[in-house]
Amino acid sequence: MKRIRKAVFPVAGLGTRFLPATKSVPKEMLTVVDKPVIQHVVDEAREAGIEHFIFVTGRNKGVIEDHFDIAYELDSMLRTRGKTEALEELKRLLPAAGQTAFTRQQEPLGLGHAVWCARDIVGNEPFALLLPDMLHHGQGKGCLAEMMEAYDKVGGNHIAVFEAPHDQTHQYGIVGRGTEIGGNAFEITQMVEKPPKGTAPSNLAVSGRYILQPEVFALLETQERGAGGEIQLTDSMLTLARTQKFYGSVFKGRIFDTGQKIGFLVANVAYALARPDLGEELRAELRALGL
Template identity: 65%
Template sequence: MAARVRKAVFPVAGLGTRFLPATKAMPKEMLTVVDRPLIQHVVDEARSAGIEHFVFVTGRNKSIIEDHFDQQPELEGVLAARGKTAELEGLKKDLPEAGRASFVRQQEPLGLGHAVWCARDIIGNEPFALLLPDVLVQTPGKGCLAQMLDVYEQRGGNILAVEPMPEDQLKNYGVVAVGQGDGKTFPITGMVEKPKPGTEPSNLTILGRYILQPEIFALLAAQEKGAGGEIQLTDSMLALMKTQAFYALEYEGRAFDCGSKAGFLAANIAFALARPGLRDQVIAEIKKLV
């Protein structure tokens, strides 16, 4: 029986240069999709999947993220005094329980693999989830991570969420090679980061949602710098694949790359349209614009 996944890692140390000047003084993870920060949406996904401990890998000027996941007595006092019960309860509901959030520092921008390695002491010898806050996933039912955990409970090993991409976009993503599948789940036989056109092993790209075994940490510790002078997570996953099974899940839903302006704006529209109280207003405003 596979060990239960209780912890999740959120790499939030990036500079967000594609959103300057908005991210000059505010972390990109705190940019809002409708009325919730990006990082809150992703934490919500993890919590709904049953994650109990949230590990944030931060960098300089990211203290606002830690503040967001803490109590604010002054604000709570004002809301209580003004009778804003719903707003107060909403804030309390969003907070992790005491001791359920940890923050570690990635002192140098050495890539995703290095960010994951920075969480090693908190994760310990347990399988864990990894969620990239740049990616928001909208699903009709279970969240993306919850879908992955269903597969993990059946198969164990390491699970990556994937989605098909048009051929001309594959060069921008990590792409997996897969074997014979069972429904929407496939054994992974290889993977390549940003393949050259014509060399792609499939049209399935790595989404930004992972379930990984703790043996990845030792491989990351020994991993040499790869593309861009960074510690690449893909390189260590390829090494781990020699001894452990990896599976790809073509999840049900739609992902938004909120690291790009177009993806971020699309996410705002999509999540607003999913709100019953906002949908009609948003549609009316869009019609005025187009």
């Protein structure tokens, strides 16, 4: 059983829901408090032990690559002005040399296609996949770290899930719950994409975190276009599940879809309230607004 060393981040989306803000700024670079969304997700992967960060980019996404590089002029200015705390924070967030890779998804052909674009960089080893729009916010270990613990026990493929309201299961990918394997993890018995109302096998919805075996790349290469005319990752996972085990890990914190305006706004409030340097002052301001 190979260790998970690499993580893929699909960041090629246009972010049209946030226009005009995303006309010149990638949606992944919009900030939740004082960090870009993509930085929060990379931090989660790093906490889980990921060593190589693979970004599947698109046009006008060069600023993401710049963000994960040294900014010599900025560092020099901070050093000259004695802003050592800010300088140290930038150094802490910076991946080491050789730990990042960037590849281009030339056409918007779906999540499955974006994952396939990373095939040569990932190689023949299992990898993590983190959707940057989905921020997993909770106490204690991060979502991917919990999934890695389950993977270390049983191997296979893993999907993070959360408990969705029963009347909303038709909006999500849903998995069926089988034998428990310890902690919050279990065997997956079914995977259904947006089941019709009243037909879902459970209320456990896919949350945008995966651990996948490399055999998925061969399936994605020949995968026909599915819903929306795109190459769907779920279709290839369903095929892979015929020969390999899939497991689920229930994330107990809050999940914010920052690709939606409400999710993005609430994420900013939640992350700020959890900060010792901002929480109390923000609560006071919210009370002043009558909230």
